[in-house]
Amino acid sequence: MSLTQQSPTSKVLTWADERFGAAKGLRVAMNKVFPDHWSFMLGEIALYSFIIILLSGTYLTLFFVPSMTEIVYNGSYVPLKGVKMTEAYASSLDISFDVRGGLLMRQIHHWAALFFVGAMSVHMLRVFFTGAFRKPRELNWVIGTVLLTLGIVEGFAGYSLPDDLLSGTGLRITQGIILATPVIGTWASSLLFGGEFPGTDFIPRLFTIHVLLVPGIILALVTVHMLLVVFHKHTQFPGPGRTNKNVVGYPLLPVYVAKAGGFFFIVFGITTLLAALVTINPIWMFGPYVPNAVSAGSQPDWYMGFLDGAVRLMPGIEVQIFGGTLGLNMLVPAMVIPGIMFTLLGLYPWIEAWASGDRSIHNLLDRPRNAPTRTALGVMALTFYVILWASGGNDLIATTFGLSINSITWTLRFGLFILPAIAFWVTKRICLSLQRRDREKLLHGRESGRIMRLPHGEFIEIHEPISDKEKAKLLSKVDITPLALPAAEDANGVALPQARKRRIQAKVSQWFYADNVPRPTAAELEEAEAHFAHLESGHHDRELESH
Amino acid sequence: MRFTAALRRNRLAAPLVMVAALVATGAAYAAIDSSTSAVQAAVTTETSVTQGKMLFAEGCSSCHGLNAEGTTDGPSLIGVGAAAVDFQVSSGRMPMATQGIQAPRKESIYSEEEIAALAAWVASLAPGPAIPTDEDINTAGANLAEGGEAFRVNCAQCHNFAGQGGALTGGKYAPNLNKATARQIYEAMLTGPQNMPIFSDETLPKEQKRAIIAYIEEMRNGANPGGLDLGKYGPVTEGLFAWTAGFLLLIVAAVWIGVKAK
Structure with missing residues (x-):
């Protein structure tokens, strides 16, 4: 032990270094450089939303009862007093009206879920349009695709748990999709719901999936996703002194740790502010789920909207084949279309590498105009998605603008094939024109x-x-x-x-x-x-x- | 003696006497007036039928025919009853501004008296559902929970869980119930206007109709424990709000954080 005077901070640091080798880690963090751009924060919004979801969700599990046992409600929300409902719904009402801070927590949890999937999507768009998925980051792109899919599944599982009229309607549609699976449909439905829909098994099972299985996988994948970012180093936009072999920016410690820490609180603050001011998922208005009731305009949360829209657009075609019914009306929009969409999304890095024959490492980002076909393909896919999304709200578009829902549906059916092609052509032209302008400059x-x-x-x-x-x-x-x-x-x-x-x-x-x-x-x-x-x-x- | 004298000299004595006198006069007048109004009501029924016939000839006959027998432009109104007339005219749906897929709600152009006259004349043609009485639409003591259950099973599939309306096929729609009065809601259930089915007292007893009305009013006027309600349309407006206001704030914050270091 040296006799020189040590400050309390350095004592703590020495203590940590002697036990965990902290100095080495600190050195790495202080040497690690992170480039600056606002769009590099989009992934962080997703991460922070996920942390907010974990925190608020933990609070909700303290009071939620994942049971489909029927009881008579006797809580403080008068318009439902004396109504028969499941314990799941009754405990969700109790969280909303009788648990201190419960409604705020529910609303934080739900708004954060919308932001989580939204931020993942926007982050993914940024990565796509700047070409950040190219070698060596292809696998991280695939992890991102899986995370987005899991986020959607997790959100769906979450809003299906309270067993209100809206979530029950959503589950009924899900059961319809399961039933439409060729060959195994009926068995799979029976297995999942423990017999006839809705049964008494599904919500307890969904609860385990929602609070344990999916968040566990998400957490593990997020960890790998971020470790790979550290390992690959962050991409950067081109600029003076920036090459494929360096990173220009600020050190992770202390600059980025401070920034990121501060940004977490900003995201938490914005989410809490909205949750305190704006209603989300007013389950007390929906009433308990009963199979013989349904509300006009029953829609899923936004990230499932494109699937709902696909189902709404699909003509009601059923085929009799091998003595069974093939429900194309459900199979195509709810399984084939999303299957193709997510497969193409995950495989895109290899599709582009195959087309370019380019096997080099890319740490400098593309400006979207400099990859006109990729940018145009992205806008094309986005247009396709937005049309499906819009048709998920075709009834509200009809009543809001005084239009016929039938003509909206037919317009969008044609639009689904025509508009993406137009979007591709227009985007590519714009990109090439911008390239010409750059050359001119x-x-x-x-x-x-x-x-x-x-x-x-x-x-x-x-x-x-x-x-x-x-x-x-x-x-x-x-x-x-x-x-x-x-x-x-x-x-x-x-x-x-x-x-x-x-x-x-x-x-x-x-x-x-x-x-x-x-x-x-x-x-x-x-x-x-x-x-x-x-x-x-x-x-x-x-x-x-x-x- | 001293006590009454003290009262008389009190500062408030004069105004109090004045108030008492006014109340007494008002009460007396009301008593005399109501005793005559019953007689008057009998007289107006006679005159209102003829007045109603005139109003009908002016405002309705071009489509419904001079004797309400119906034309190619409008259905026969014989036997629709006073309730249907009161609903259609008091909600401004009739007379229609133009022929269209559906008559929208608008400001009524007739006074209450004129509507009563029209209803009386149409009702005089053939028996039909009468205008619900004040007792019928009295929601005091109605069972909200029962009303909610009946509303979700019978009404929500077209009018949405909170009575915000919804789309039907080919440009038709179930209107929102935000402006519908208790009487109009009752009449709509009774007469099934436009695309709405009829919920007679046999299928939906009076007690349940009252409860449904109470529930609709609760949905409309009840407190919003969660804050801003975003129109009570469900996830579509929530998603729209998340993608506009929510992401606007988050991205402004991201830009701010990203820019600060420079």
């Missing part, structure tokens, strides 16, 4: 807005060179050369076995990258530099602005 400078009259009477606009910062940003563009069509035969005239497959790959590659506007070459840039140098020396003549 690099070669001819930006339009200054100053008009000059030349001695012989002609008017010209002065172009000025762009700043170095902007130049670095524009020059970050990476051009991908589409794969060339392979030869069908080798030098000896023997047909190549891989030719057909390669041909398809090359065609897709052409479709992805052929109309790219190339980044100016070094020679072109040099010429532009010389041009501006010439300008600055005062030679404003006619030739200069003829570009």
Whole structure:
């Protein structure tokens, strides 16, 4: 033990270091650099919402009774006094009216759930449109896709638990989807519900799934997701001094720990504020679930809305096959469509890598315009999603705008196929135009807005060179050369076995990258530099602005 | 003696006497007036039928026919009863501004007296459901819980869990019940206007109708323990709110945090 005086802080630190080797960890955290951009905070909103959900959910489990045993309500909400209901619903009412802080906690829990799935979705859009899913981060993208799916399942399980009229209606639809599964449908339904719907088994089972199974998996995956971010290091937007091999930003400790800690409280504060002011899921108005009652406008929470919309859009087609009924009216919208959507989402990193033939590591983000086909595909998928989403609210659109629900449904049915295609084309055009503008800026400078009259009477606009910062940003563009069509035969005239497959790959590659506007070459840039140098020396003549 | 003298000289004595006198006069007048009104009511029934016939000829006959026998533009009103007339006209649905899929609720253009006259004339053509009495729509002491159960089983599938209305096929809709008076709700159940089925007293006893009305009024006027109700439409408006107000706040905060370090 040294005799030198130690401050209390350093005593604590020494204590921790001698027992856990904390100094090494601290060193790592202080050396770890995190880049700055507001859109890198979107994932944090999801993480913090999840923590808020865990905290408020724990409080709710102290009072919720996951049981479908029927009792007579005798709590303090008068319009339901004396009504028969399950213990699950009665205890949810008790949480809302008789437990101190219960309603606020319920509302925090539910708003945070909407934000959780919302923030995950927006975060995912950011990752997609900036190309952050590329090598080496493909697996983290897949984990993200699984997390989003689990978040949706978890939310659905959560709002189905109170056994109110709305959640019961949702469960009835879910049972319909299960029944529509070919071959095993009836058995699966019987197994899950312990016999006929609704039975008495489902809510206790759903409770275990909601409070233990799914949150456990989410927690584990979130941990892996974040460890991989640390391992891969965070991506960054292109800018001066930023390369594929460095990270420009601030150290994790103390800057980002402070920022992130503060941001957690901001998210918690906003959620609590909304929960205190705005009603969400007023289960007392819905009444208890009874199979013979239903409310007009029964919709799921927003993240299930696209599925509800798909079911609403699908024509009622049933096929008699092998002596059984194949309920395409449920099977297609509730299983096939989301199955395809989430599979494509998860596989996208490999689809793009296959089309580009690009196997290099990417730590610098793409500007969305520099990947026009990807951006256009993203907007296309988003349009498809939003149309399904909108049709989930077709009845409210009808009553709000005084339209016929039938014509809305038919418009959206056609729109589902036409609008995404239009969205793809428009987005791609916009991206390519922006690329041309960037090229123009690099070669001819930006339009200054100053008009000059030349001695012989002609008017010209002065172009000025762009700043170095902007130049670095524009020059970050990476051009991908589409794969060339392979030869069908080798030098000896023997047909190549891989030719057909390669041909398809090359065609897709052409479709992805052929109309790219190339980044100016070094020679072109040099010429532009010389041009501006010439300008600055005062030679404003006619030739200069003829570009 | 001293006690009454003290009272007389009190500062409040004069105003108190004045108030007592006014109350006495008012009460006496009301008593005399109500005794004559019964006689008057009998007289007005006679005159209102003729007045109703005139009003009908002016405002309704172009579609329903001069004798309410119906035309290609409107159904026959023989036997619909006073309740149907009172519902349609007092809620402004009739007369329609234009022919359309459904008559919307609007300000009524007739006075209460005129509506009564129209109803009396239509009722005189053939028997039909009468206008519910004050007793019928008296919700005092009604069982809210029972009303809620009856509402969810019979009404919510079109009018939504809180009476906010909903879409029907082809542009038709179940209206929201925010402005419907107790009498109008009762009449609607009794006569089944437009797309609504009839809930006669046999299928839905008077007691339950009263309870339903009480429940609708509770949904409309009851406290909102959770704060702002977002229109009582369920998850659609909640989702809209989360994606607008909620995410606006969160993203503004994210931008603020992201920018601060520079």
